[in-house]
Amino acid sequence: MxxxxxxxxxxxxxxxxxxxxxxxxxxxxxxxxxxxxxxxxxxxxxxxxxxxxxxxxxxxxxxxxxxxxxxxxxxxxxxxxxxxxxxxxxxxxxxxxxxxxxxxxxxxxxxxxxxxxxxxxxxxxxxxxxxxxxxxxxxxxxxxxxxxxxxxxxxxxxxxxxxxxxxxxxxxxxxxxxxxxxxxxxxxxxxxxxxxxxxxxxxxxxxxxxxxxxxxSMVPHQDPELDRLFWKEEGAVIERLIQERYFTVDKWDLSGKIERKNTTYLLMSVVEGSGFVKTEAHEHKLHKGDHFIIPSTVASYSLSGKMTVMVSQTTKG
Incomplete structure (x- = not known):
């Protein structure tokens, strides 16, 4: 696929x-x-x-x-x-x-x-x-x-x-x-x-x-220490919200186009705005509230538009 x-x-x-x-x-x-x-x-x-x-x-x-x-x-x-x-x-x-x-x-x-x-x-x-x-x-x-x-x-x-x-x-x-x-x-x-x-x-x-x-219950309660990391790429500002044992979660704020080679499967949810996702096979219009997966069988993809996408994956290794 x-x-x-x-x-x-x-x-x-x-x-x-x-x-x-x-x-x-x-x-x-x-x-x-x-x-x-x-x-x-x-x-x-x-x-x-x-x-x-x-x-x-x-x-x-x-x-x-x-x-x-x-x-x-x-x-x-x-x-x-x-x-x-x-x-x-x-x-x-x-x-x-x-x-x-x-x-x-x-x-x-x-x-x-x-x-x-x-x-x-x-x-x-x-x-x-x-x-x-x-x-x-x-x-x-x-x-x-x-x-x-x-x-x-x-x-x-x-x-x-x-x-x-x-x-x-x-x-x-x-x-x-x-x-x-x-x-x-x-x-x-x-x-x-x-x-x-x-x-x-x-x-x-x-x-x-x-x-x-x-x-x-955890006793006593302990607040976890989190470091929210930011970096800029052409077309997007990316924030790593967390990388822990079970999942890694990033927030992608797009204001243009971002192109990626794919190495795993990614779970994506559009929480603001609209845009497009394109793979080797098709281009799809995206709206706020859309949820989709980029499977590991997709070699490369691009996202474009003005939107916020939450990107999660299982943490490897």
């Missing part, structure tokens, strides 16, 4: 969701409680359908299983990364995700969930919960048992353009009014600490996972 893999987004309703995925990204949302767009996903809970080319109508999950040559012949049972856009009209639950070892032992799934967030938009005064104030696991358990949530959880303000790294074990919650692009391990395992006593459509309290949450 010498062309991009253009993906149909998967929309997910959430109790805390809103309608900005339609107003800002023009997706055909399910309702006014649409919380997530799974833009690049091979996960069983929501895998994208291919929109173009010889694999049109197939799913990314099928391609990963049957055509590993498109993905550097990478090993692993599951497509390794998942790229989402999240619209939090209300606060998300305070939660924590397991690491690989815990997920394999307790859930029988290959991956835990380390993730990162690029803040696309936020209402004035919006905050995240990021981390906790307990110094020992015993103190964590005591504060949870006493339901002293204000004392336990740590809130931090955010601005548009901020980048947040959330390794597994980090207590966290996306706050009301925040919209993010999330790049994560391809896992849907979430343990809830606290959910504001909300109920589901049937009036039942949403399930909490206190024992797993305490067991998985």
């Amino acid at each position: 010498k062309d991009i893999i253009h993906l149909e987004p998967v929309l997910q309703e959430k109790i805390w969701g809103g309608s900005r995925l339609k107003t800002q990204f023009h997706y055909d949302i399910l309702s006014s409680k649409t919380g997530e767009c799974w833009g690049i996903s091979g996960h069983a809970n929501g895998t994208n359908v291919i929109k173009n080319g010889e694999y049109k109508g197939r799913t990314l999950r099928e391609l990963w299983k049957e055509h590993r040559e498109l993905f550097d012949n990478e090993h692993g049972e599951e497509f390794p990364l998942l790229v989402k856009i999240i619209d939090a009209q209300d606060d998300l639950s305070v939660q924590v995700h397991p690491d690989d070892e815990y997920a394999q032992k307790h859930e029988g799934y290959a991956y835990g969930k380390t993730e990162c967030w690029y803040i696309l938009d936020r209402e004035p005064g919006a905050e995240l919960i990021l981390g906790h104030n307990a110094q020992t696991r015993e103190e964590l358990q005591q504060l949870v048992d006493a339901e002293e949530w204000d004392k336990l959880f740590r809130s931090v303000p955010v601005e548009k353009g901020d980048f947040v790294y959330v390794p597994s074990g980090t207590v966290h919650a996306i706050g009301k009014g925040i919209m993010i692009l999330e790049i994560q391990q391809s896992s849907d395992i979430t343990y809830r600490f606290y959910d504001y006593d909300r109920t589901d459509d049937n009036g039942n309290p949403r399930e909490l996972h206190i024992q797993d949450s305490v067991a998985c």
